[in-house]
Amino acid sequence: MTFLTVELERQTTAGTDIVDITDEVAQAVRRSSVAQGRVLVFVPGSTASITTIEYESGVVDDLRRAIDRMAPCDMEYEHNARWGDGNGYAHVRAALMGPGIDIPVQEGRLVLGTWQQVVLCDFDNRPRRRRILVQVMGE
Amino acid sequence: MTFLTVELERQTTAGTDIVDITDEVAQAVRRSSVAQGRVLVFVPGSTASITTIEYESGVVDDLRRAIDRMAPCDMEYEHNARWGDGNGYAHVRAALMGPGIDIPVQEGRLVLGTWQQVVLCDFDNRPRRRRILVQVMGE
Amino acid sequence: MTFLTVELERQTTAGTDIVDITDEVAQAVRRSSVAQGRVLVFVPGSTASITTIEYESGVVDDLRRAIDRMAPCDMEYEHNARWGDGNGYAHVRAALMGPGIDIPVQEGRLVLGTWQQVVLCDFDNRPRRRRILVQVMGE
Numbered sequence: 568m569t570f571l572t573v574e575l576e577r578q579t580t581a582g583t584d585i586v587d588i589t590d591e592v593a594q595a596v597r598r599s600s601v602a603q604g605r606v607l608v609f610v611p612g613s614t615a616s617i618t619t620i621e622y623e624s625g626v627v628d629d630l631r632r633a634i635d636r637m638a639p640c641d642m643e644y645e646h647n648a649r650w651g652d653g654n655g656y657a658h659v660r661a662a663l664m665g666p667g668i669d670i671p672v673q674e675g676r677l678v679l680g681t682w683q684q685v686v687l688c689d690f691d692n693r694p695r696r697r698r699i700l701v702q703v704m705g706e
Numbered sequence: 707m708t709f710l711t712v713e714l715e716r717q718t719t720a721g722t723d724i725v726d727i728t729d730e731v732a733q734a735v736r737r738s739s740v741a742q743g744r745v746l747v748f749v750p751g752s753t754a755s756i757t758t759i760e761y762e763s764g765v766v767d768d769l770r771r772a773i774d775r776m777a778p779c780d781m782e783y784e785h786n787a788r789w790g791d792g793n794g795y796a797h798v799r800a801a802l803m804g805p806g807i808d809i810p811v812q813e814g815r816l817v818l819g820t821w822q823q824v825v826l827c828d829f830d831n832r833p834r835r836r837r838i839l840v841q842v843m844g845e
Numbered sequence: 846m847t848f849l850t851v852e853l854e855r856q857t858t859a860g861t862d863i864v865d866i867t868d869e870v871a872q873a874v875r876r877s878s879v880a881q882g883r884v885l886v887f888v889p890g891s892t893a894s895i896t897t898i899e900y901e902s903g904v905v906d907d908l909r910r911a912i913d914r915m916a917p918c919d920m921e922y923e924h925n926a927r928w929g930d931g932n933g934y935a936h937v938r939a940a941l942m943g944p945g946i947d948i949p950v951q952e953g954r955l956v957l958g959t960w961q962q963v964v965l966c967d968f969d970n971r972p973r974r975r976r977i978l979v980q981v982m983g984e
Contacts, residue, residue, distance in 0.1 A: 568707050568846050568984070570881050570882065570983065570984060572881065572949065572951060603709050603711065604709065604843075605746055605841060605843075607883055607947055607949060609947070609948065609949050609956065611956055611957055611958040611961065612958035612960075612961060613897060613898055613899040613904075613958055613960050613961040618801050618802075618804055618805075619752060619800075619801065619804075619805050620752055620797060620800070620801040621752040621785075621797055623785065623788070623789075624784070625783070625784035625785040625786075625787065625788040625789065625794070626752075626783075626784070626785040626794060626797045626798070626801075628784045629777075629783045629784050629785055629794050629795075629797065629798050630797070630798050630801050630802075633776060633777050633798045633802065634802075636776070637776065637802075637911060637914070637915065638907075638911050644903070644904075644907045645902070645903035645904070645906045645907050646899075646901065646903040646904040646907050647903075648903065649901070649903040650901075650903065655903070655904060655907050656907075658898060658899055658904045658907065658908070659904070659907050659908050659911045661897075661898075662896050662897065662898040662904075662908050662964075663802075663896075663908070663911060663912075663915075663941075663942065664802065664804075665804065665896055665897075665942075665943065665946055666896075666897050666946065666948075666961070667946065667947060667948075667949075668804055668805065668806065669746055669748070669806060669808055669947055670748065670805075670806075671711065671746060671748050671806075671839045671841050673711060673839075678748065678750055678839055679750055680750040680751035680752055682751075682752050683750065683751060683752040683805070686801075700949045700951075700956055702883060702949050704882075704883075705709065706707070706709060707846050742848050742850065743848065743982075744885055744980060744982075757940050757941075757943055757944075758891060758939075758940065758943070758944050759891055759936060759939070759940040760891040760924075760936055762924065762927070762928075763923070764922070764923035764924040764925075764926065764927040764928065764933070765891075765922075765923070765924040765933060765936045765937070765940075767923045768916075768922045768923050768924055768933050768934075768936065768937050769936070769937050769940050769941075772915060772916050772937045772941065773941075775915070776915065776941075802941075803941065803943075804943065807943055807944065807945065808885055808887070808945060808947055809887065809944075809945075810850065810885060810887050810945075810978045810980050812850060812978075817887065817889055817978055818889055819889040819890035819891055821890075821891050822889065822890060822891040822944070825940075844848065845846070845848060
C-alpha cells in the first residue's frame with residue numbers, strides 16, 4: 568500500500584480565478600507508481616474549491632457567471648459587516664462547492680474524460696499563494 | 707487490503723436524466739468482500755455528476771428544477787457561442803455538483819440512510835452511454 | 846494500514862442548522878494514531894450535508910441565505926404535494942451539496958486552513974438526531 572502526498576503551490580489572482588492543475592496531479596500519480604487506487608485533491612482554506620471542468624475559456628467564464636449568480640459579489644454579507652474584509656461571497660462559494668475531490672487511478676493513470684480537467688477555483692478578493700494537497704494512495 | 711474496481715454502463719436520455727445506480731454499487735461492494743472501507747462512485751466526463759437523493763419522482767423533479775435555476779438551459783453561454791454544441795449549461799452544472807462521491811462501507815454494506823439512493827445525473831443535451839467507476843477499497 | 850470508524854451523534858434543530866464538528870473529527874484522527882492518510886466525514890440520510898466553512902456566525906448566516914436562494918423553503922415542491930412532509934426543499938439542498946467530504950491527514954493532524962471548520966448542515970424541517978460517520982484510514 569503506497570501513500571504519497573505532494574504539495575502544489577499556485578499563485579492566483581483576485582476575483583474568481585479558475586486554474587488548471589491536471590498536469591501536476593497526473594505527475595504526482597506517476598511519481599507514486601500507484602497502478603490502482605485514487606487521488607485526493609484538496610485545497611486547505613475557506614475561500615477556494617476543487618472541481619473538474621472542460622478547461623475551455625468559454626465554459627470557464629460560464630461557470631464563473633453561474634457561481635456569481637449563486638453568491639454575488641455585490642450583495643450584502645454579514646461576514647463583511649462584521650469583519651470588513653469584503654470576501655463574504657468567497658466563503659459562501661467555497662462552502663457550497665466543497666474543498667476537494669477524489670479521482671480514481673487505473674493502470675497508473677487518472678481516470679478522467681477526454682475533455683475533463685482538474686481545477687482550483689480561488690474565490691478570494693485578493694491574490695493568494697495557494698497550497699494544494701495531492702494525496703495518491705493505492706498499490 | 708482489497709481494491710476492486712467495477713465499471714458500470716448506463717444509457718441515458720437527453721436533458722437532465724437522473725438514474726438510480728444504488729443496486730449496482732451495492733453489488734460491487736458485495737463482490738469485493740470488503741467488510742470495512744469505502745467506495746468511490748465516479749463518472750468520467752464533464753457533463754455529468756454523482757450525488758445521493760431519495761429516489762422518489764417528486765423529489766427528483768424538484769432537484770431537476772433547482773439545477774435548472776442554477777444553470778438554465780435557455781441562457782446564453784460562451785461555450786455555445788464558441789463550439790455550437792449547445793450544452794454549455796451541462797458543463798456548468800457538472801462543475802458545480804462534482805464528478806463523484808465516497809460512501810463508507812461497514813459490515814460489508816453501504817452506509818446510507820433508509821431513503822437515500824446513489825444517482826447518476828447526466829446533464830448533456832443528447833443521449834449518452836455513460837461509464838461509471840465504482841472503486842471499493844478496504845479490508 | 847489502519848481503518849477506524851467513529852460514529853458521532855448530534856442533536857439538531859429545525860431549519861438549516863449548521864453545526865461545527867471539527868473537534869470530534871480531530872479527536873477521531875488522534876484516536877486512530879494515523880500519521881498519514883485521510884478521513885471521510887459522511888452523514889447518512891437525504892436531508893443533510895457535510896462541508897467546510899469558517900465557523901463565524903456572519904458567514905454561517907450568509908451560507909444559510911445562499912442555500913435558501915438555491916432551494917427556497919416557501920416554493921412549491923412536488924415532494925411536498927405527494928408526501929405532505931413539507932421538507933422537499935431539504936432534500937434538494939442535500940442532493941446539491943452532497944453527503945460527505947474527505948480531508949487529508951498529515952503528521953497525525955487534519956490538514957485544514959486556519960479558519961476552516963468541518964460542519965454538518967441539517968436542512969430538515971424538524972429537529973433530528975443525526976449520526977455522522979468519521980472514517981480514518983492511513984498508516
